[in-house]
Amino acid sequence: MASLHPLRSRRLGVLVALLLVPTLAARAQAPARLDPARLVPHIYSLAAVANGQRVGWWRYEITRLADGWRYEDRTQLGARLDQRTTILLDGEGRIRSVEQRARMGEDSLTADAAWTDTRVTGESRTPGPTPHRTFDLPITPATIDDNFLAAVLPTLDWAVGDTLVLEVMSTGQGTVTPMALTVERGDTIEVDGRAVPVWVGTMTGGPLPVQYVVSRDRPRRVHRIAPIGSPLAFERVAG
Known part of the structure; x- marks a missing residue:
């Protein structure tokens, strides 16, 4: 389970900024790309858990449109964070726009980006020493937005x-960063009273590595997102 720098601290988590620093572990190879044929309309939810206690939730929905796809998510962590993200993709699965709106306590945070095949332009407004950022960056067909990671990885x-x-774009930071996901092992977890085979992998590239647990059978779903060293994790809820 997370672009507006403090925002991106949201699901991965409000406590830590994740997935923003280039990884040294990535070996030289072409970046992985989304296959739009594997996108499936669905709704999915993860619970936010800290120190064994449920502290919030994250929910996303992928919808098929006449001319492409829409990804919408919402994250709530009590009174600390309420964030919404909308990403529009064309029929080839290429991102065309990203919009974020959030409140963290009394602070409002926004980020907007327009994507073409070769560039992403936009701006973000957040509290802090650099409250207003603008960007105009080169991208490739493999670039994805960091908010879309949990939907793309499966x-x-x-x-x-x-x-x-x-190749990951952070709209809040205005940066494009290489990330590396190492698939460490297969495992089995219990979900709703049944055994589910999963992959376990670790994403590097940020201040903390992030563990992803993804089901092996299609359609795949993320069952757990856990920054290693942070008390916050996002875990699958029933249904």
């Missing part, structure tokens, strides 16, 4: 020992 091909390189 569509990729996972195999134990593989490292998936990802």
Whole structure:
């Protein structure tokens, strides 16, 4: 389970800024790309858990449109954070726009980005020493927005020992960063009283590595997102 720098601290989490620093572990290889044929309209939820207590939730929905796709998510962490993100994609699965709106206590945070095949332009407004950021950056067809990671990762091909390189755009930071997801092992977890085979992988590239647990059978879903070293994690809820 997370672009507006403090925002992006949201699901991965409000306590830590994640997935923003280039990884040194990524081996030289082409970045992984979203296959739009693997996108499936669905609604999914994860519970935010800290120190064994439920402290909030994150919910996203992927909707098929006449000319592409819409991804919408909302994250709530009590009174600390309420964030909404909308991402529009064309029929080829290429991002065309990102919009974020959030409140953190008394602070409002916004970020907007327009995507073409080769560039992303936009701005963000957040509290802090650099409250207003603008950006105009080169991108490739493999670039994805960091808010879209949890929906994209299950569509990729996972195999134990593989490292998936990802080119990730942070709208709040105005940066494009290489990330690396290493698939460490297969495992089995219990979900609603049944055994579910999963992949376990770790994403590097931020201040903290982030563990992802993804079901092996399609349609795949993320079952857990846990920054290693942080008390906050996002875990699947029933239904």
